Amino acid sequence: MTDYAPSSSLLIYATWVAVSLFVVVAALLVVSVLVRIGVLFKEKNKNKFLQQWEPIIEQSFGPKATTALPELNPNDAILLLMLWNYFHAVLRGKSKAKLNEFAYATDLPNYAEKLLKSPSAQDRLVAIMSLGHLGKKTYWQTLRELAMEEDPVLSLAAARALVQIDAVSAMRFLAKLIVHRIDWSPSKVALLLKEAGADAVSERLREEISNAPTDKLAHSIGYLKFAHSYTALPVIRKFLKMDAPEQVIIACLDVLAGFKNPEEMPDLGDFLEHSTWKARAQTVHALAPDDLPLVRMFISHPSWRVRAEAAKTLGQVGVQEDKELLIRLLQDPEPWVRYYAAQALGTLPFVESRELETISQNQQDPHTASVLKQVMEEKKVYGEVA
Numbered sequence: 001m002t003d004y005a006p007s008s009s010l011l012i013y014a015t016w017v018a019v020s021l022f023v024v025v026a027a028l029l030v031v032s033v034l035v036r037i038g039v040l041f042k043e044k045n046k047n048k049f050l051q052q053w054e055p056i057i058e059q060s061f062g063p064k065a066t067t068a069l070p071e072l073n074p075n076d077a078i079l080l081l082m083l084w085n086y087f088h089a090v091l092r093g094k095s096k097a098k099l100n101e102f103a104y105a106t107d108l109p110n111y112a113e114k115l116l117k118s119p120s121a122q123d124r125l126v127a128i129m130s131l132g133h134l135g136k137k138t139y140w141q142t143l144r145e146l147a148m149e150e151d152p153v154l155s156l157a158a159a160r161a162l163v164q165i166d167a168v169s170a171m172r173f174l175a176k177l178i179v180h181r182i183d184w185s186p187s188k189v190a191l192l193l194k195e196a197g198a199d200a201v202s203e204r205l206r207e208e209i210s211n212a213p214t215d216k217l218a219h220s221i222g223y224l225k226f227a228h229s230y231t232a233l234p235v236i237r238k239f240l241k242m243d244a245p246e247q248v249i250i251a252c253l254d255v256l257a258g259f260k261n262p263e264e265m266p267d268l269g270d271f272l273e274h275s276t277w278k279a280r281a282q283t284v285h286a287l288a289p290d291d292l293p294l295v296r297m298f299i300s301h302p303s304w305r306v307r308a309e310a311a312k313t314l315g316q317v318g319v320q321e322d323k324e325l326l327i328r329l330l331q332d333p334e335p336w337v338r339y340y341a342a343q344a345l346g347t348l349p350f351v352e353s354r355e356l357e358t359i360s361q362n363q364q365d366p367h368t369a370s371v372l373k374q375v376m377e378e379k380k381v382y383g384e385v386a
Helices: 010-060 074-090 092-105 108-115 122-132 137-146 151-166 167-180 185-194 198-210 215-224 229-240 244-254 268-272 279-284 290-298 306-319 322-329 335-347 353-361 366-381
Strands: none
Touching: 010 074, 010 151, 074 092, 074 122, 092 108, 092 122, 092 137, 108 122, 122 151, 122 185, 137 151, 151 353, 167 185, 167 198, 167 229, 167 244, 167 353, 185 215, 198 215, 198 229, 215 229, 215 244, 215 279, 215 322, 215 353, 229 244, 229 290, 244 290, 244 306, 290 306, 290 322, 306 335, 322 335, 335 353, 353 366
């Protein structure tokens, strides 16, 4: 048998492979160390920047504003804009005007405009937020164009900035976008509408939602919570009287649950003529007498989701006669309907714990009985029963 001896060329090749791997690993280690050093350096600079500028901004909206401002390094402008936006988010009233004076003194509007052209989405988002807080119509057309862009985060941020500048004018074209842009975050749209106010959003939302295609209704009807009831309720009634899809009915019932029953407001006519705006505002969330029959109609709907939503709604706006309907729903074949019916019974102010206990004892489903017992305990804890 002959011994196998590797050729010299093979040994040289193996050596070069080993050396190459060593060099690559060493290079990666060096790069990772340098990156870490860079991160630490940037973090140190950031902390140093915040320590310098945060007290200056705080003084700007106080009684002793700093008149001699340090020179701002253009590379730090993004940090100052972010810090300035943070203060805008947490402050209210006259302090915001003081913040804007500080912004112009440090040329922040100019930096914000430049950032709109940045390739970084985060930089452009900071710029958009800044222009909204500045509240100047100078940036109106730019923000309007940004609100039409495909990016859901940047376009919604631009929409909010427009509302901050002029809510009434903004809603003239934003209402259509709000209805059709299903990629916009519903929670952030809700904040936008709340910020705009019912006077600005009511009529525009009514018009757009009334004429919206069916596939846009389920996600947009809920926004009517931010409209005046005298504007929103006719739209809700229209869809509830139609053969609307399940999700549309659920959305409509959810909106109805946010309004008040007229029986809770016996002097409604007096409120309408009251001398104070707060008293007149009580009429805004009042249901009409024919709204409850609309809700009751859905407790026998083929979809258990609709029946469950009807139960939840009756828990918010129901009257004495709705108690029997909810007790009947405790026998529903769908567990979730029974669950929400039990919760609704506990929500009604005229159903006391003693009565709930009797209803619970008559239940064959142990889960429903358990929910009713939980509701009784909650009534005791929160003092809803004398």
